[in-house]
Amino acid sequence: MNTKKLANRVAVITGAGGGLGAECARVLASHGAKIVVADINSEAGLLVAEQIIKLGGEAISIPTDVSQETSVQAMVSAAMAHFGRIDILYNNAAILSAEQRAGDRDVINMDVDAWDRAMAVNLRGAMLCSKHCIPHMITLGKGSVINVTSGLGTMGDLTLSAYAASKAALIMLAKSIAAQYGKQGVRANALLIGLAPAENAHATMPQQLLDIIRDNHLTPELGTPKQIADAAAFLASDESSFVTGSVLSVDGGFCSHTPSFAATRELFAQMGSNTM
Ligand SMILES: NC(=O)c1ccc[n+]([C@@H]2O[C@H](COP(=O)([O-])OP(=O)(O)OC[C@H]3O[C@@H](n4cnc5c(N)ncnc54)[C@H](O)[C@@H]3O)[C@@H](O)[C@H]2O)c1
Numbered sequence: 001m002n003t004k005k006l007a008n009r010v011a012v013i014t015g016a017g018g019g020l021g022a023e024c025a026r027v028l029a030s031h032g033a034k035i036v037v038a039d040i041n042s043e044a045g046l047l048v049a050e051q052i053i054k055l056g057g058e059a060i061s062i063p064t065d066v067s068q069e070t071s072v073q074a075m076v077s078a079a080m081a082h083f084g085r086i087d088i089l090y091n092n093a094a095i096l097s098a099e100q101r102a103g104d105r106d107v108i109n110m111d112v113d114a115w116d117r118a119m120a121v122n123l124r125g126a127m128l129c130s131k132h133c134i135p136h137m138i139t140l141g142k143g144s145v146i147n148v149t150s151g152l153g154t155m156g157d158l159t160l161s162a163y164a165a166s167k168a169a170l171i172m173l174a175k176s177i178a179a180q181y182g183k184q185g186v187r188a189n190a191l192l193i194g195l196a197p198a199e200n201a202h203a204t205m206p207q208q209l210l211d212i213i214r215d216n217h218l219t220p221e222l223g224t225p226k227q228i229a230d231a232a233a234f235l236a237s238d239e240s241s242f243v244t245g246s247v248l249s250v251d252g253g254f255c256s257h258t259p260s261f262a263a264t265r266e267l268f269a270q271m272g273s274n275t276m
Contacts, residue, residue: 002032004031004032005031005032005233005237005238005239006028006031006032006033006088006233006236006237007031007032007033008032008034009032009033009034009087009088009236010033010034010035010036010079010083010084010085010086010087010088011025011028011033011034011035011036011087011088011089011090011236012036012038012075012076012079012086012088012089012090012129012133013025013028013035013036013037013038013090013092014038014039014064014066014089014090014091014092014093014125014126014129015038015039015066015092015093015094016035016037016038016039016045016048016090016092017037017039017040017041017042017043017044017045017047017048017061018039018041018044018048018198019198019225020092020148020193020196020198020225020228020229021039021090021092021093022044022048022198022225023198023225023226023228023229024090024092024225024228024229024232024233025037025048025052025059026048026051026052026055026229027226027229027230027232027233028088028090028229028232028233028236029052029055029057029058029059030055030057031233031237033087033088033236034057034058034059034083035049035052035057035058035059035060036059036060036062036075036079036082036083036086037049037059037060037061037062038062038063038064038066038075038079038093038129039061039063039064039093040063040064040065040066040093041063042061042063045061045062045063046061048061049061058083060078060079060082060083062074062075062078062079066093066121066124066125066126066128066129067117067120067121067124067125067128068128069128072125072128072129072131072132073132075132076129076132076133076136080136085136085140086133086136086137086143087137087140087142087143087144087236088143088144088145088146088236089129089130089133089134089137089143089144089145089146090146090148090232090236091125091126091129091130091145091146091147091148091170092148093121093122093125093126094118094121094122094148094163094166095117095118095121095122096163098204100114100117100118101160102114103117104118104159104160104161104162104163105159105160105161106158106159106161107161110161110162114162115161115162117162118162118163118165118166119162119165119166122163122166122167122170123166123169123170123173126147126170126173127173130145130173130177130188133145134177134181134186137181137184137185137186138181138184138185138186140185141184141185142185142186143181143185143186143187144186144187144188144189144235144236144237144240145174145177145186145187145188145189146174146188146189146190146191146232146235146236147170147171147173147174147188147189147190147191148170148190148191148193149167149168149170149171149190149191149192149193149247150163150164150167150192150193151192151193151194151251151254151255152164152167153166153167153168153169153170153171153192154168154171154192154255155255170190171190171192171247173188174188174189174190174245174247175188175245176188178244178245179245182244182245187240187241187243187244188244188245189235189240189243189244189245189246189247189248190246190247190248191228191231191232191235191247191248191250192247192248192249192250192251192255193223193228193250193251194217194222194223194249194250194251194252194253194254194255195210195213195214195217195222195223195252195254196222196223196224196225196227196228197222198225210222212262213254215262215265215266216254216257216261216262217251217252217253217254218252218253218254218256218257219252219253221252222252223250223251223252227250228250231248231250234248235248
């Protein structure tokens with residue numbers, strides 16, 4: 001008998017072709033879940049599915065544009081045809097390309113197309129995947145929806161206004177789903193992630209910016225994709241069966257301290273009064 005905590009469960013993971021989504025796919029598979037890799041990048045999605053299969057897991061790549069309802073419907077139909085059930089939905093896909101970041105700025109300088117793209121992929125995508133996966137969870141009498149959010153979804157910052165608004169709304173979407181389908185066994189939570197860059201992502205962020213952000217995490221280092229995926233596995237599994245409508249912060253304390261934390265710490269160090 002397979003006693004792994006996600007044995008026989010089927011997990012749809014959006015944006016699992018790379019970054020944190022890919023690691024989440026590998027970790028959930030290591031706990032016995034069968035994985036649907038739903039990414040717009042079909043080549044990347046296929047590689048992740050192949051990697052899981054090579055490691056002895058079960059996975060299928062279904063190229064999906066989460067912002068399009070027809071594409072989401074087709075993905076869910078293909079997942080059901082292949083695996084026959086959907087237990088877990090990890091709404092992780094987000095549009096984070098350099099072009100997107102260049103347009104998604106402060107409000108006065110916002111490129112309206114970038115605003116619409118962020119809402120379409122990050123937020124509408126999660127709603128569409130929930131809309132089409134949840135009925136299958138209700139049939140099972142059980143399910144877990146996890147919306148990936150960020151500190152930027154709870155605190156103001158200088159740029160990425162559309163990304164931040166979409167991430168704030170994902171918290172509310174999780175609460176709505178938790179309220180609407182909880183009595184039918186479906187749980188929904190938001191996973192609030194601190195900076196946990198995949199290996200290749202460090203190079204795309206200036207070192208100075210990485211240092212500022214690291215100084216505002218309470219842990220010695222930034223997060224790792226594995227640390228995020230471990231929390232996702234917890235929310236996906238029965239270990240969290242009494243957790244719903246919540247925001248689980250896996251952010252190294254980034255959202256937990258006073259805004260003056262990093263500067264005060266530096267001042268105390270200069271004054272020689274930082275004895276901790
Ligand atoms: N990496 C971090 O430190 C961090 C911090 C906070 C929150 N997050 C959140 O974690 C999630 C993953 O972030 P990441 O750093 O791995 O990003 P990433 O850019 O590496 O991965 C995003 C994935 O989404 C896919 N994608 C983009 N548009 C899509 C669409 N329309 N349909 C389907 N798939 C699509 C991309 O192809 C890509 O594989 C995002 O929701 C992000 O907001 C990440």
